[in-house]
Structures are given as C-alpha cells and as structure tokens.
Amino acid sequence: MNRLRNKIAVITGASAGIGKESALAFAAEGTHLALGARRTDRLEHIAQEIRETFQVRVFTHFVDVCQTESVEAFITAVRQEFNRIDILLNNSGLALGVSTVAEGRDEDWSTMLDTNVMGVLRVTRPVVRLMMEQPEGGHIINLGSLAGHVAYPGGSVYCASKHALKAITETVRQEVHGLPIRVTSIDPGLVETEFSVVRFAGNSDRAAKVYEGMNPLTGRDIAECIVFAASRPPHVNIDKILINPTDQAVLKVHRRT
Numbered sequence: 001m002n003r004l005r006n007k008i009a010v011i012t013g014a015s016a017g018i019g020k021e022s023a024l025a026f027a028a029e030g031t032h033l034a035l036g037a038r039r040t041d042r043l044e045h046i047a048q049e050i051r052e053t054f055q056v057r058v059f060t061h062f063v064d065v066c067q068t069e070s071v072e073a074f075i076t077a078v079r080q081e082f083n084r085i086d087i088l089l090n091n092s093g094l095a096l097g098v099s100t101v102a103e104g105r106d107e108d109w110s111t112m113l114d115t116n117v118m119g120v121l122r123v124t125r126p127v128v129r130l131m132m133e134q135p136e137g138g139h140i141i142n143l144g145s146l147a148g149h150v151a152y153p154g155g156s157v158y159c160a161s162k163h164a165l166k167a168i169t170e171t172v173r174q175e176v177h178g179l180p181i182r183v184t185s186i187d188p189g190l191v192e193t194e195f196s197v198v199r200f201a202g203n204s205d206r207a208a209k210v211y212e213g214m215n216p217l218t219g220r221d222i223a224e225c226i227v228f229a230a231s232r233p234p235h236v237n238i239d240k241i242l243i244n245p246t247d248q249a250v251l252k253v254h255r256r257t
C-alpha cells in the first residue's frame with residue numbers, strides 16, 4: 001500500500017541538498033509537490049527533471065523564509081494550486097561561519113536565527129492553521145540537527161537555532177494534540193550538501209575538508225528517513241529520527257586518512 005500517492009507535499013529549500021533529494025523521493029512515491037526557495041531557476045530545473053520521470057504535479061514558487069510577506073504569498077499560491085497541504089517539510093536552513101562567540105558577527109547570528117527559527121515559524125503558521133481545518137489533518141516535518149541536541153565550539157548560534165527548533169517542534173506537537181496532525185523532527189549529523197559551502201561563504205575547498213577522510217551522509221539518506229516518517233499509518237507519529245554517519249559518533253568524526 002502506498003500511503004503517499006496523491007498527497008500534497010510542500011518543501012522549503014528544495015533548490016539544493018536535502019530539500020531537492022526529498023522532492024525526488026516524494027515524487028517517486030507519487031506525491032504531488034510544491035517547491036519553494038529563492039533560486040527559482042534551480043527549482044524549475046528540478047521540477048522539470050521530476051515531471052519527466054514521475055507522474056506527479058510539481059509547482060514551484062519563490063520563497064524567502066526571512067520575509068513574512070513572501071511566505072504568505074508562497075502558501076497562498078500553493079493553496080490556489082492544490083487547495084490542500086498534507087505534508088510540510090520545513091527544510092530551509094543554514095549555518096554561517098564557525099566563529100566563536102568572542103569573534104562572532106551580528107549579521108551572521110541574525111541571518112541564522114531568522115532563517116532557522118523565525119523562518120520555520122513563518123511557514124508553519126499558515127500551514128498548521130490550514131491543517132487544523134482539514135478533516136484529514138496533515139504532517140509537519142522539521143529539519144532539525146544533531147546540533148539541536150549538542151553544542152560545539154564555533155557553533156553557538158547554529159546550535160542555538162536548532163535547539164530552538166527542537167523546542168518549537170515539541171510545542172507544536174502538543175498544541176495540535178487531539179487533531180490528526182503529526183509532527184516530526186529529522187535530526188542529522190554530517191550530510192554532504194552545499195551546507196558547508198554556504199557556511200564557508202562559497203569556499204568549496206574549505207567545505208570539502210569537513211568531509212575529508214570520512215564517509216558522510218547524503219541528501220538521499222535523509223530523504224529516505226523523511227519518506228519513512230511520512231509514510232507511517234496515520235496513528236503513528238515518528239517524533240524524531242537522529243541519524244549520523246557510521247563514521248561520526250556524536251561530534252567525534254572517524255577519519256580514514
């Protein structure tokens with residue numbers, strides 16, 4: 001039985017990494033997609049790839065999760081397109097730099113908190129309202145992180161943002177209790193995506209060093225966990241999946257070279 005066929009999934013940050021792989025994985029299950037990000041050229045490219053391979057509808061739309069009006073316009077457009085949202089994947093997120101608190105910059109801290117915390121709240125607000133009205137409810141899946149469970153030097157604000165997201169996930173689950181709405185957190189360790197390139201301001205050599213000599217997770221690995229959580233029967237809520245590379249035990253990375 002395919003529980004995801006003909007469902008409608010909204011994915012933020014679908015232009016790269018985990019979001020893109022999740023779009024492909026949901027499409028393979030027959031889920032129709034609404035993809036949002038700032039780089040709409042990339043979104044349209046991914047949408048075209050999906051349409052050529054899978055029999056699903058794919059809608060793309062600009063969204064900047066740091067702008068309330070942009071988020072409202074995105075969700076309004078999704079509702080006009082599909083009239084329903086079954087799954088929300090709050091995936092947009094980023095880390096900027098590895099500065100200590102002593103060396104940190106206001107603009108990096110603000111952007112991380114605005115994207116990873118406020119962004120998730122801005123997107124969740126209109127979607128959870130809709131899910132509360134829908135007799136069939138829905139499923140909200142947040143991209144947390146190992147950084148939401150531990151802290152490390154140089155990761156203060158990124159870790160703080162993912163700790164905050166953990167609190168928001170737990171809060172929303174309790175606020176919708178009694179309704180057919182599920183709330184899940186997917187919490188990965190090191191995943192090789194564009195995440196480190198963004199973190200190091202486009203320095204791909206420095207980014208590559210993060211994964212050197214070890215075997216990191218891939219976006220596909222995380223997408224498989226997301227689809228697993230989303231495809232459980234309605235009475236099953238996967239609260240969280242904490243997933244690390246075999247080469248990574250909490251923060252200690254095993255390097256083979």
Ligand SMILES: NC(=O)c1ccc[n+]([C@@H]2O[C@H](COP(=O)([O-])OP(=O)(O)OC[C@H]3O[C@@H](n4cnc5c(N)ncnc54)[C@H](OP(=O)(O)O)[C@@H]3O)[C@@H](O)[C@H]2O)c1
Binds near residue numbers: 015037038146187190
């Ligand atoms: N990679 C890891 O090791 C790792 C580990 C744990 C958790 N995570 C989490 O996984 C999620 C996805 O990260 P990733 O690894 O796939 O990184 P990625 O390849 O850099 O993708 C990040 C996505 O977020 C989007 N995004 C960033 N700022 C945005 C904004 N203001 N508005 C809308 N979209 C925005 C980007 O799209 P545009 O730039 O096109 O807008 C991009 O599609 C993040 O929440 C991250 O914190 C990653």
